[in-house]
Amino acid sequence: MTNITDKQRIKQSLDVIRSNIEAAALRAGRDPKDVKLLGVTKNVDIDAMRAAFDLGICNFGENRVQEFLRKSDILDRECRWHLIGRLQTNKVKYLDERVSLIHSLDRPELAEALQKRGEQINYRFPVLVQVNVSGEESKAGVEPEKLKYFILALSKMGNIQVKGLMTIAPYTDNPEKVREVFKKLKNLSVDIIRERVENISMEELSMGMSGDYTVAIEEGSTIVRIGTAIFGERIY
Ligand SMILES: *Cc1c(COP(=O)(O)O)cnc(C)c1O
8 A cells, every 4th residue: 555655755755866867968968858767567556556647657667477467457547567577488479559668679589579469459569679788698688789770671561660779787886987878878879870770760779777776867768677775665
């Protein structure tokens, strides 16, 4: 249950985050409106999500397909759903037009599954290509050297619509240490734009989480994915 104090806590957190977003955008000479705040709601209950929605959060990010499906069935609000975690190919058959954006397209088999599913249901899945900028072994994502080739292949898939790039920076207690990661993702998107590939747009850069979103915005992020800073620590 979300009681009044939970809602107040969410409101206080959102007030801080929104003013941080605005300040970071202005520091970079950007319009704060060009930065979307995605509420990451894995393991967050429906009542807290309703509270966040009523406080202006209309984009929700989920990591697991089953949790997304369950919540999208019961959340009685007009919101947009984003899938941000590693997506298993065998879960693609459950996806449909309820998915506004998949942030984690990271391999050809997943692209093929999405293309096939898109053909079946006559939907063009909006996606971001996840890039493993930092090169950490544990991280999903296309290697930067292989990005152009992957994008070229995606451009030929009629039921996939590439909207930009996404990355997850290494965990750090000092976000300055990951500024280079965000710079690199931005540069990769500029490289792709220069290639002028048909059917490929680079309008979105999904980068920045609770610990590093202000730096990500300074480096060009258009979508920040924030969980803990809004809803508190997750309990699993
Ligand atoms: C959980 C998660 C987030 C949010 O992380 P916080 O540190 O809680 O803000 C963002 N992106 C992805 C891909 C995640 O899995």
